[in-house]
Amino acid sequence: MEASVIAEFFGHLLKASWQASALAVVVWLVIHALGDHLDPRWRCRLWMLVIVRLAWPVSLPSPVSLFNWVGTPAVLDPPAAEPSWTGTEFLIWTRILENPWVQGVWAMMMFLLVGRLLLSSTWAWWVQRTARPLDSWQTWWILQTCKEASGCTTPLAILESRKVQSPCVLGIFRPRLVLPRGLIHDLDSEELRLVFLHELAHLNRRDLVLNWLLAAVEIIHWFNPVAWLVTRQLRADREEDCDARALESRPESGQVYGGVILKLLDRVAVPDSSVAPVLSSRVLGGEESEIQPLLHRIHAIRRFRPGSRCRVVGFCSWLAVALIGLTDAEPVRRGDLGMDPLGESEIAFRFGAGRSPSKGPAPG
């Protein structure tokens, strides 16, 4: 019984993973087909559909579901004595999961990823603990005007820390805005305003809660590279969304905004000849891939025009993808699949053709 429960759990997990992967392909196609007609806000919402699919494997059947055409539909009327997996699939799963190497790798990956999450939370707590309150009423005043402009009512303290290299917000329950030590001397009031509008956009979007959801999805679906690609793309698109929200109230400040990003990167740039000590995307894709997300962001800032994209296009595409992607295939009856609901073939094999076990001996 325990083995069947585990096999069933992993069955649902794999189903969620492959369905989300198929949905990710659809989302990618929609985003590339619509191009600049889709603003980053709707791109994030489309990627969130994939995250929902990864996080919640149960869904209602629908005739319009994508999975009516992709994958194997569920079967109605399984025999009561059997689990919802057929005998062959159950055996395959239990064999795979019984393998000590598979169990070891699975446990190790879960341990590493959960450990990474705990370390990140500890680091965030440590930054808050060791940061100093910022003693600058001018900076505080700029933050208050930005909060009014962005409609953010969350109480927010400003701190300074040497442990961060970029302004950031952290703390789900008592958020704090942490600035790198000395940054307020390097940025003028307009630049600080843009930074604050970006960070307040993160708060308005509830991105600190989203971070936890994305981390959970990455842990549970660690084996699925599509899950990692989707979370990475979602993070990149949400930065562009926050840039757009910041520029909405100050559309003439695009050049200044891009300049702030470059100023921050310049502050921590390493010498050209240095070897990167970190296990970052340098290992995966070289110097060019490292700056691709930033290049994309800078191009988006340069091209930003308020109100230039049609919200109807974003909403309709999101709704269509949600309807086909968040629903499940309609189950089919065993008879329709050529299956044998009453076990007639087994009865014929065991008791002879034309007889049932309840009848008497065959005539003749």
Added chain:
Amino acid sequence: MAHIPRISETEWEIMRIVWAKAPVTAADIIADLIKLDPTWHPVTAKTLLNRLVRKGALGFEQQGRAYLYKPLVDERSCVNAVSSSFLDRVFGGSLSMMVAHFVENRKLNAKQVKELRKAMDGK
């Protein structure tokens, strides 16, 4: 690569003043420290100045009866040294996955920053 000394939180305050105003006398440094934070004591500041000289972060030259202090390491090298701790090296930027950044933690080199600047200027 030149040795970058470990600088504590309080010593950092002194270094920022010296980077901004070098060459600068001890009296001017202490006056600026007290302006920023009145709880600074001149004796503490002088102790820390001596410590920074011994560590090789500050040098000095005598002009008459006054000593003028100047930095022996640049600010950027010190910032990089502080942030490149062991955990930073192992986990890269992923230690900060629970925060929402303005710019993701990336240590780019000058050539990459120049390329981004060209993109911003539309070239």
